[in-house]
Amino acid sequence: MKTVLITGANKGIGFETARQLARQGYHVFLGSRDLAGGQRAAQQLHTEGLAEVEAIQLDVTSAESVQAARVEIGRQTQALDALVNNAAITGGMPQAPLGAAVATFQEVFATNVFGVVQVTQAFIDLLRQAPQPRIVNVGSSGASLTLHSDPTWKYYNHKAAVYPASKAALHMYTIALAYELRDTAFKVNAVDPGFTATDLNNHRGTGTVEEAGTRIAKYVLVGEDGPTGKFISEEHNPVTGEIPW
Template sequence: MKTVLITGANKGIGLETARQLARQGYHVFLGSRDLVRGQQAARQLHAEGLSEVEAIQLDVTNADSVQAARAEIGRKTPVLDALINNAAITGGMPQAALGAAVATFQEVFATNVFGVVQVTQAFIDLLRLAPQPRIVNVGSSGASLTLSSDPAWKYYHHKGAVYPASKAALHMYTIVLAYELRDTPFKVNAVDPGFTATDLNGHRGTGTVQEAGTRIAKYVLVGDDGPTGKFISEENTPVTGEIPW
């Protein structure tokens, strides 16, 4: 049975992605900063008949928590087939370039960028042992420099100095990670789930978590002929899926 770790998976898009991959036959390690909430989410999926789901305490900003999660998962499986770096925070709105506090930048980058680096580096050894390892970094089309600077883009006026900047940094990390793993079986992509109605945006999004979960799960399930080192946003380009960085 294939295994996947999803960070920030006790609710929203992470939980829905866990649901969809469990339905595809994966054993899901449901990462949650609050273990009790993670266990509640796992029980919810168990009640739906998805027994191959278990909660793991994982605070991506805490090195001890990440290492403890690595040790726990390592005791349960010799191989990790996929990692979905989903945990993220916005830092609150508005985020004016001349008004956002440096402390807000630091807090958001700690989760959205440094947390991803910390988790990826901690679990890369288990991922390397998988025959078809997959890494999906959950990105945002709002962090596309090309689209964000185009007045014709539908979200052009949806600006923020902090959250999009953190996702843009995540996108660059994705490019470099995919490059370093280019001669291996890894597929590494940044996937935009779309403007989804979740707690993250006060449920202002226009898309559903089901749509978002499908978009993310698709790039875990992708075959050997699938893309790597790409920025995927099916909300913006439903035909090819790829958008400019």
């Protein structure tokens, strides 16, 4: 049975991605900073008949928590087939370039960038043991430098200094990671789930978690001929999915 670790999976897009991959036959390690919340989420999926889901305490900003999760998952499996780096925070709005506190930048980057690096590095050895490992970094079209520089883009006037900057940094990490793993069986992509109605944006999003989960799961399930090192947003490009960085 294939295995996947999803960070921040106790609710929202992460939870729906867990549901969809469990339906595809994966054993899902449902990462949650709050273990009790993760256990409630796993139990909900169990009631839906998805037994291969278990909660793992995982605070991506804590080296101790990440290492403990690595030890626990390593006890259960010799290989991890996929990692979905989903955990993220916005830091609150508004985020004016001249008004946002440095502390807010530090807090958001700690989760959205440094947390991804920490988790990826901790689990890369288990991922290397899988025949076709996949890493999906949950990105955002709102962090596309090209689109945000285009006055004709529909979200051009929706500027924020902190959250998009963190996701742009995550995108750069994705490019570098895919390049380092270019001569292996890895597929590493940044996937935008779309403007989804979740707690992250006070449910202002226009898309559903079902749509978002489908978009992320697709790039966990991608085959040998699938893309790597790409920025995917099917909301903005439903034909090929690829959008500019």
